[in-house]
Amino acid sequence: MTTLLANLTGALFAEMHLALQSGRLTPKLDAALASYIGYWKKTGGSAEAVVDFVRRLLHRARQADAGSAHAASAQDALVEQIVERTAKLYFEVPKG
Numbered sequence: 001m002t003t004l005l006a007n008l009t010g011a012l013f014a015e016m017h018l019a020l021q022s023g024r025l026t027p028k029l030d031a032a033l034a035s036y037i038g039y040w041k042k043t044g045g046s047a048e049a050v051v052d053f054v055r056r057l058l059h060r061a062r063q064a065d066a067g068s069a070h071a072a073s074a075q076d077a078l079v080e081q082i083v084e085r086t087a088k089l090y091f092e093v094p095k096g
Contacts, residue, residue: 005039009057012036016061016082020075025082033086037093047090054086 001009012032019026033054040050058079 008036008039013057013061016058017064019078020061023078033089034093037090041095047087050090051083051086055083058082
C-alpha cells in the first residue's frame with residue numbers, strides 16, 4: 001500500500017467511525033470519499049471495486065465500534081447511505 005493510499009484510507013476510516021458513532025453522516029465524509037474514489041479511479045478501479053472496498057472499510061469500522069446488537073442494527077441504514085453515496089460520487093468525482 002502506498003503512503004498516499006494509506007493516508008486516504010485512514011482519513012476515510014476515521015470519518016466512517018465518526019459517522020457510525022454519531023449515527024449520521026459527517027461533514028467531512030464526502031470529501032474523504034471523494035479523495036478515496038479519485039485515487040482508485042486514477043489507478044483504474046471500477047465503481048463496483050470501489051464500492052466493495054468501501055463496504056469492507058465500513059465492516060471494519062463497525063467492528064471497531066462494536067456495541068450492542070441494537071446499536072449495530074441501528075447503523076444498517078447509515079451504512080447503506082454511505083454505500084449509496086459512494087456509488088453516486090464515483091460518477092461525479094474526476095480521476096485523481
